[in-house]
Amino acid sequence: MKIKLDDLAIDKDDPFKNCLFNREKYADILNKVISNYNKNIVMAVNSEWGTGKSTFLRMWQQKLTNTGFLTVYFNAWENDFEDEPLTALLGELSAIQPSSKKNFDKVLDVAKNFAIEFLPAAAKGIAKKYISEDAIDIVESGLDGSSALVKKLLVDYSVKKVSLIKFREEIGKVIKNLSPNRPLVFFIDELDRCRPNYAVSILEKIKHFFNVSNIIFVLAIDKEQLSHSVCGVYNSEKINSKEYLRRFIDIEYSMPNDSKENYVKYLINYYQINEDLQNNDKHFRTKEEDQFYHLIWNLFHGFNLRKLEKTLGLIKLSLISVNSEKIYPEIHLLLIYLKLEKPDLYNKILKKKFSMSEFYKELNDLTSFYLKLEVGIEILEFHAIMMICYGNYLSPTALNEFIHSAVAEVQSLIQSFKNLQPIYGHQCLNANLETFIYRIEITNDFNIA
Structure with missing residues (x-):
């Protein structure tokens, strides 16, 4: 298992042979x-x-x-x-x-x-x-x-x-x-x-x-x-x-700021993240794997190289804890992003500080952020799976109580629930944010220098 990144090898005859930035x-x-x-x-x-x-x-x-x-x-x-x-x-x-x-x-x-x-x-x-x-x-x-x-x-x-x-x-x-x-x-x-x-x-x-x-x-x-x-x-x-x-x-x-896309690809390959995705769930589809890589780039491309290295190491550690549970790329990676960049919001989610209505409002406030990321699915479907995950995390009855509330926006969300199975599989209604949080919180026990 690779967590610590080795120094990039410098070829004496061709020093820039392994340069990822065409420098x-x-x-x-x-x-x-x-x-x-x-x-x-x-x-x-x-x-x-x-x-x-x-x-x-x-x-x-x-x-x-x-x-x-x-x-x-x-x-x-x-x-x-x-x-x-x-x-x-x-x-x-x-x-x-x-x-x-x-x-x-x-x-x-x-x-x-x-x-x-x-x-x-x-x-x-x-x-x-x-x-x-x-x-x-x-x-x-x-x-x-x-x-x-x-x-x-x-x-x-x-x-x-x-x-x-x-x-x-x-x-x-x-x-x-x-x-x-x-x-x-x-x-x-x-x-x-x-x-x-x-x-x-x-x-x-x-x-x-x-x-x-x-x-x-x-x-x-x-x-x-x-x-x-x-x-x-x-x-x-x-x-x-x-x-x-x-x-x-x-x-x-x-020194010009180079595109970091090649470096992200290098880190994904170096940390062998593809093996963690494929070994975890034999039903993990190529489309979902591509989306996982796509979201890594969209979420973290603004980080400098050292922070990218550390972040990909944390993603690697978070995937190690996965057994046969399904990976939802946009949920897993968004929570890591929030933990690193918006810790106050992440901790409120972690400690169940939001009611269902408050959490739904937070999701709506982040809509423009999701759109910019091009998460690969419709925003309402993403909101729907996130509400399912948080509801099951909050309490056994929280989701049903929210669905039957008088909030007008819930009606469009209910319609979106019907579209989830083709996207996330038949187990999606049982998805629980606790699974994702556990994977991410286990990384607290590690420090990648």
């Missing part, structure tokens, strides 16, 4: 931009969280590698356990070519002038992840017994300014040595998921420490979320955070 054309455009620069630029690929930026970055990175670019990938979110991002940024560069060790030693020796927390012995264990043992020892020995001097350097502006120039010279030599003919492309992913102060610190380090030729930074961001991080760091909603970000970002590319 290689965007990588081609960005390649042309990068190929025309050999100086320092910072490019942002902007798209909302959950739209597949990370997968796109990985595919694009591999495509660049295949065409002769040297690239570095850094997941900022996975590394924000450190307070000083400069350690990690330098470490990623150091790791790609050990022959540059001597140059890195010079860089580190200069870097000690900027932050006392950058190289203390307590951080040695973390630094080993990125920097050679010898390099750590060289710098660490330079700090032995000199904390007073380092503290003085931190407040001595002129010394820091000279050191910064020297740092840039040395890091420039490292980058030139690593990639002499083309710019080195440094990808920074998940920046908008980091702690606000860590995300802003990374931007500042890129701006001040890596402002050298032959390196291009590519930031994957949700600009809206990153703007909130800026406001959080400065503890003010009045700061013009988007203008602040322009100080650090030279080129912004907003």
Whole structure:
């Protein structure tokens, strides 16, 4: 059984082979931009969280590698356990070519002038992840017994300014040595998921420490979320955070919102939902299966990719509990939609807060919503089966009492009852919302990250 979605495989020879959104054309455009620069630029690929930026970055990175670019990938979110991002940024560069060790030693020796927390012995264990043992020892020995001097350097502006120039010279030599003919492309992913102060610190380090030729930074961001991080760091909603970000970002590319239909089909196939439908009821008709898929798309296509993944996982879990009971696609999926998007309404249904007349009014209020979804049946027939399900859920007599009420609209509903058997089968008059709610509520015991 598959519930957790595996990372999409990236073919080294054909990186966009498994791309579900035909995004290689965007990588081609960005390649042309990068190929025309050999100086320092910072490019942002902007798209909302959950739209597949990370997968796109990985595919694009591999495509660049295949065409002769040297690239570095850094997941900022996975590394924000450190307070000083400069350690990690330098470490990623150091790791790609050990022959540059001597140059890195010079860089580190200069870097000690900027932050006392950058190289203390307590951080040695973390630094080993990125920097050679010898390099750590060289710098660490330079700090032995000199904390007073380092503290003085931190407040001595002129010394820091000279050191910064020297740092840039040395890091420039490292980058030139690593990639002499083309710019080195440094990808920074998940920046908008980091702690606000860590995300802003990374931007500042890129701006001040890596402002050298032959390196291009590519930031994957949700600009809206990153703007909130800026406001959080400065503890003010009045700061013009988007203008602040322009100080650090030279080129912004907003990744187009692609059709998610292929992704929905991929998730349905990946979670093997067709097997759950077919194994549940040998009388489950092709038409109903098609309607199930059609409603998944119509109900959930507005969700981002991460939320789609989670929703399809929940649908999978809800179907596991089905034995031989008939599945009514539009009821099953509509309740899941209400649980996710209209929880107040869903909980009132769950707790039987509506009378039959009130529930009927709620259905009528949602008529335009159903019509937009193109549920595949007449609205009155859908109202009729929903009233049967809720009535049987409310009490053994609730449906009959409602049918015999004086409500004028009930007469057209009674006529619709006659049309239900050809659509839903002969057992439809016994359908009970409790069955559907049980299937859905069992998913509360699971959490799909």
